[in-house]
Amino acid sequence: RNAGDYIFYTDWAWTSFVVFSISQSTMLAVGAVYYLLFTGVPGTATYYATIMTIYTWVAKGAWFALGYPYDFVAVPVWIPSAMLLDLTYWATRRNKHMLILVGGTLVGLSLPLFNMINLLLVRDPLQIAFQYPRPTLPPYMTPIEPQVGKFYNSPVALGSGASAVLTVPIAALGAKLNTWTYRWMAAL
Secondary structure (H helix, E strand, C coil): CCHHHHHHHHHHHHHHHHHHHHHHHHHHHHHHHHHHHHHHCCCCCHHHHHHHHHHHHHHHHHHHHCCCCCHCCCCCCCCHHHHHHHHHHHHHCCCHHHHHHHHHHHHHHHHHHHHHHHHHHCCCCHHHHHCCCCCCHHHHHHCCCCCHHCCCHHHHHHHHHHHHHHHHHHHHHHHHHHHHHHHHHHHC
16 A cells, blocks of 8 residues: 555655656746836846745745645745756856846756755655555546656656746747836836
């Protein structure tokens, strides 16, 4: 019984890692690029990521207060990727298009790598399997387990690949939101 739970929790951890790698890298890109281009000051992305990290600490505390294990919520490692974004903006002499292309790609590639720290520090799935056995569900509600093995058992490679592709257009969206903001401000 617990062997099945172990597979369930391992697949769950890896699949959620890939999904969150994509969502967190795109979320960082859109917000950091927006604020970076709004201020025009390299360092703004890191400042944004620091604030987001503090927000996540607060959320983690709230989940812990609700009785979940402390490592149930993993705080995303946003700051190093944001530093790369700032560095790109600074090194390309505040070139917006290089920020989108190079900075966006770097965020997409690096965030899953830095977030791997979370996968290493989170409690062993076997231990979780014994403490929190899977709820028994009727057959029609039983989740289909994800086929992680298809991707050479590497959630980081899958997360980085998908994120690198998706983060660039989302970084461009962050830049575009800036244009809309200025137009909205000008209309007032």
